Amino acid sequence: MSVIFLKGLAVLGFIAVSAMFSIWLERKISAWIQNRMGPMMTGFHGTLQPVADTIKLLLKEDIVPKGVDFLSWWLAPFFVTVPVVMAFLVIPFSSKWIALDLNVGVLYVCSVTSICVLGIFMAGWGSNNKYSLLGGMRSAAQIISYEVPLLLSVLLVVMQSGTMSMQGIVAAQEHGWFILKPHLTLAFLIYFISATAEVNRVPFDIPEAESELVAGYHTEYSGMKFAMFFVAEYTNMFIISAIATTLFLGGWQGPFLPGLVWFLLKSYGLVAFLMWMRWTLPRVRMDQMMSFAWKVLTPMALLNLLISGWFMVK
């Protein structure tokens, strides 16, 4: 019992530190791209800036707007944050550092992270605000659409490795990362694009498009509840990178350095790439995004699955 409790505490601690580090990294990368310096005053090169921001958010007043649907409005941040924490259950940080190596790990992580859309839609609906509602609607449409190519590309990895256990998939890449196989390179690309849309990152950030929808589904949230959405967004980013690392980049395997270091290096490398992408690409239009999912990614993923499957069986 106490071991489970300790593991839970470790996961929560990691999420807090990881979110803070990601926020700092994002601010720095955006600054470098725009030829600025970014936060410099709090701590060495602004390293303590996210700590100051967190304290500010924790101490802020929790405002409940008039006319909200209280239950769904109040529950929404938890529906967004809790699945993110649950997903850490099967993430293999190293050969030993895994909370629980489920034999259906991939299925578990994909289903648990899909719950987030419920929270986002609840936030949009419960806020009783047109911008929030539009953001929630867009998010639901987007996440459901991109779930299809994402799962199809993950399916290919499962077919290749013959297991759904995360450690099993890492072990299957002992003699070469999956990304190096041509059909899985395409699967990785499809996975990464779909996952970017899943976590509402640029160029697919239309649910919270600030130039159109103020802040989308979390317009009405402030203080601690806003912080929960924020933490969930950045942790989600780490989770999709961690899954990509596990499924395509050989997980914690690598020479010289310990497994944990390799895993974090690869995952944060992908997180940094996502940030680089955010400050490079413009936001796509809603119709462009939907047609890209249904007319390009899904057929491509299906064809890839069909052709690779045929070769595997043959």
Next chain:
Amino acid sequence: MMIRLFTGFYSILKGFKVTFKNMLKKPVTLNYPIVKKPMTDRFRGMVDLVPEKCVICYQCIKICPTAALELEHKVLEDNKTKTITKFVFNGELCCFCGFCGEICPTDAIFLNKMYEVSYFAHKDLLTIDLMRKDKYKHVDGGESS
């Protein structure tokens, strides 16, 4: 369709190249207020005074279009030497025209390079004692005379 996909992908890669190049460039901003950019030669900051150079000719007082300067003096016992008893500058009235500096025969009064002109209290801005050496030290790095 495929051509559009490939050209789109190529343009995205080009965008990545541009932002990556920018990432490696030196920042164009400064770590203000730790690092401050020196002002240009003709920058007109706050009115400043070198009391030793002043000959108490009252030219600056007469030419000031907003009456932002206030000067008082007394004659010493020898009936020859004059000495300043009060030289106050009103930072709120000043329009930074620089006439005082232009008219001054000894270049005793001039506009310095200080651009951090905010004060903690309103009254401090209204009565800046130009005779004090530390008159512009209220802001870090604010230069005096």
